Amino acid sequence: MTVDRRVLIASSLALAAGPAMARAAPLPAAPGDMVMGSPAAPAQLVVFASPSCSHCAHWWTDDLPAIRRAYIDTGKVRLVFREFLTQPPEFAAAAFLLARRIGQARYFEVLDAVFARQGAIFQSGELFEGLQAIGTSFGLTEAQFAAALSDQKALDAVNARSEIGGVRDKVQGTPTFILNGRKIPGELTVDSLKAALASPAKG
Numbered sequence: 001m002t003v004d005r006r007v008l009i010a011s012s013l014a015l016a017a018g019p020a021m022a023r024a025a026p027l028p029a030a031p032g033d034m035v036m037g038s039p040a041a042p043a044q045l046v047v048f049a050s051p052s053c054s055h056c057a058h059w060w061t062d063d064l065p066a067i068r069r070a071y072i073d074t075g076k077v078r079l080v081f082r083e084f085l086t087q088p089p090e091f092a093a094a095a096f097l098l099a100r101r102i103g104q105a106r107y108f109e110v111l112d113a114v115f116a117r118q119g120a121i122f123q124s125g126e127l128f129e130g131l132q133a134i135g136t137s138f139g140l141t142e143a144q145f146a147a148a149l150s151d152q153k154a155l156d157a158v159n160a161r162s163e164i165g166g167v168r169d170k171v172q173g174t175p176t177f178i179l180n181g182r183k184i185p186g187e188l189t190v191d192s193l194k195a196a197l198a199s200p201a202k203g
Contacts, residue, residue, distance in 0.1 A: 032161045034081040034107050036068075041078035043071075043197060045188075048165050048176040050086040051095035051114045056175045059187055060115040066190040077193070081108075084174050085162040091127045094149055096158050098131055101148035102138045110138060 049056040071077035085092045099110035113134045121130030128149075135145040148154070165171040169178075177184040179196050186192070 032083070032157060034083075034104070036079040036081065036108055037072040038075045038078060041072075041075055043077045043180055044080060045077050045193070046080045046082060046178040048082045048084045048169070048171045048174055048178075050084045050092045050174045051111065051118065052088055052092040053086045053174045054118070055187070057115040057118040059175050060111070063187065063189050067188070067193055070190050071193060071197075077197075081111075082165055082169075083158060083161045084165045084171060084176075085158070086174055088127070091131070093155060093158050094128060094131050097148045097151065097154055098135050098140075098145070100154060101140065101144070101151075102135070106138065110134065113137065 049060065051057075067077075067079075072079055083096050095111075095114045099107045099114070102110050114131070117130060117134065121127055124130065132140075132142065132145050135148070136142075140148070165176075175187070177188045179193070182196070184192070184196050188196075
């Protein structure tokens, strides 16, 4: 699933004008990975998620905070986040472009805001206005937000990362969790992560 730059440009221009609108093999490092936690952590949790996925929003807001406190902030687990596009892909891509425009240091803060407001944004139907409001809260002007959405090189990179997830890593849905090379079925909670860490790899 890829997104055409023209769709994002049209959306940003409208805003500027006014209202409208099983087991997995160990995964090598990928260009564009965003990492949360210590690089020296003994365990690696790869997470594929999308800002337009309601299940991802639920996991991010309800389960990830406890996982952060118990495992990531304590240096036990390193979370490697990989961007993946789901319907509507234009929203997902725009959210990723926004997060990267804000910068690596605050990337996860932007995703925190997007996932926290996802339900309200979708209910309003004003998807790009919702993202622009988040951008404003991080100091972006309307022009800077529009520029972020019209960055062809950045959009190509988002599309490429999503394609890698689908083709190379065989991700079929989100959220997908891979712990030390093993795919973890279902939704990952702090308790199921504890059990998975205690369970030795098979094969």
